[in-house]
Amino acid sequence: MNPKVRVSRHFLRCYMNFKKVNTQSVLSALSNVRRRHFSDCSQAAGQPFSIYIHWPYCESKCTYCNFNKYINPASPPNERMLSAMKRELAFYMRHPKFGLQARKLHSIYFGGGTPTLAPVSTIQSIIDEIDKTMGGLHSDIEITIEGNPTSSEISKLSSLHTIGVNRLSLGIQSLRDEDLPILGRDHNTKDAIHALESAKRIFGDKGFTFDMIFGRPGNSLDDWQKELKQALSIAGDHMSIYQLTLERGTPLFKDVMAGKLAPIAGQEELADMYEHVIEATAQHGLFHYEVSNYARTTAAMSRHNFSYWRGMDYIGIGPGAHGRLTQLNGERLRTFGEFHPERWMAQCEDEGDGIRKMIPMEHRQIPEELVLFGLRTKLGIPRSRFSTMTGGKKLEDALRGDVIKSYVEHGLLIDEGKTENNVQTSAPEFVPADCVSEFYSGTIRPTEKGLAVIDTIIPNILKPTDS
Numbered sequence: 001m002n003p004k005v006r007v008s009r010h011f012l013r014c015y016m017n018f019k020k021v022n023t024q025s026v027l028s029a030l031s032n033v034r035r036r037h038f039s040d041c042s043q044a045a046g047q048p049f050s051i052y053i054h055w056p057y058c059e060s061k062c063t064y065c066n067f068n069k070y071i072n073p074a075s076p077p078n079e080r081m082l083s084a085m086k087r088e089l090a091f092y093m094r095h096p097k098f099g100l101q102a103r104k105l106h107s108i109y110f111g112g113g114t115p116t117l118a119p120v121s122t123i124q125s126i127i128d129e130i131d132k133t134m135g136g137l138h139s140d141i142e143i144t145i146e147g148n149p150t151s152s153e154i155s156k157l158s159s160l161h162t163i164g165v166n167r168l169s170l171g172i173q174s175l176r177d178e179d180l181p182i183l184g185r186d187h188n189t190k191d192a193i194h195a196l197e198s199a200k201r202i203f204g205d206k207g208f209t210f211d212m213i214f215g216r217p218g219n220s221l222d223d224w225q226k227e228l229k230q231a232l233s234i235a236g237d238h239m240s241i242y243q244l245t246l247e248r249g250t251p252l253f254k255d256v257m258a259g260k261l262a263p264i265a266g267q268e269e270l271a272d273m274y275e276h277v278i279e280a281t282a283q284h285g286l287f288h289y290e291v292s293n294y295a296r297t298t299a300a301m302s303r304h305n306f307s308y309w310r311g312m313d314y315i316g317i318g319p320g321a322h323g324r325l326t327q328l329n330g331e332r333l334r335t336f337g338e339f340h341p342e343r344w345m346a347q348c349e350d351e352g353d354g355i356r357k358m359i360p361m362e363h364r365q366i367p368e369e370l371v372l373f374g375l376r377t378k379l380g381i382p383r384s385r386f387s388t389m390t391g392g393k394k395l396e397d398a399l400r401g402d403v404i405k406s407y408v409e410h411g412l413l414i415d416e417g418k419t420e421n422n423v424q425t426s427a428p429e430f431v432p433a434d435c436v437s438e439f440y441s442g443t444i445r446p447t448e449k450g451l452a453v454i455d456t457i458i459p460n461i462l463k464p465t466d467s
């Protein structure tokens, strides 16, 4: 992967899927927009923001993974990492050009790597630091941590919940013992089920989610149907279900290319697997709200991931973390952390932050990202949101009206204008509570059919220039 885009595994997979399928088309479409104009996003500077914290260590390396991760050292530098994270947090939170202490904190996400390998006291200390800097956290803030179903991590769940973590995202990936080693996972199905039961008991149905991957080497439709049925029988109110992405350079990619593993199903069978996911999750009461995400209730949807999908600001703390941050002067920045933990910590110690580079976003990039990520959700791209984040532009300014019209006629997109409904009571289930008024400002959004082929839709609808 390109670690510059690492934020969370959910966001990453969305972004990587887009990059893989569409980069060429979008670059070509935008090739004549090379002027370095920066957007005035002064309105965005007062909006809520999120915090992503990257813990870079894992017990082992999964064969399909190209995240910015490193094997957990025998004596992990927990104290040093914590101190570096606090310094970088202080840099962002206290810098006058960002004004973050006056803004609302939307969510906190501990990703990795494997943040549940960090001592609970370290996680607590980071939450306390954020709490102190912000002058208190609001009572309904979402605090998520990613983890794996190993016994040492599961033994920490209760303590993590006690210190305020209220959402757990477990990497389960498969419930077949013969497939887990192919993915390089160091747990078995029994561990996975035990972990899910513990997660449910401690975090409740609303507070835990887990990832599953289909389309693995040798994974047939029949096997996947049985596996998903079992997964759904344990699920709470949320699941993330991905099709395997073979990332170039990973051990899994090399083994598949070398013919050392059973082949991956063909496109038709993969499409059947995806369709089965849609049907089976719906039968189980989970609605589809983003390409790879399913929830039983609006409250169970990942609020943090909506930060990315809605184009909100977020700061990235830790090695290789990146962010999007609007300065008080209205200029929006992309930030990129130094990748290697050792170099990142050393830079924090020397300079007070581990930032590798900080680049103002070009005029075209903000609308482009709003379209890319917004259309991956059923919420789509709310018109008012688009306007707020682009200094008053209209959504139509960025999109090709003729192409949108055609997709609407083919039942792939819905183009809705402003609605005067009673916005408090009638929003569809896939609209998060804090997006209801945006939804009724009018949206362009995918239908279920459109979501299945969104990667082919997105590059076609962007205007070649954003003028």
Ligand code: SF4
Pocket (backbone or CB within 6 Å): 057, 058, 060, 061, 062, 065, 066, 067, 069, 112, 113, 114, 148, 171
């Ligand atoms: S645990 Fe997660 S971050 Fe670590 S190697 Fe596996 S997939 Fe990658």
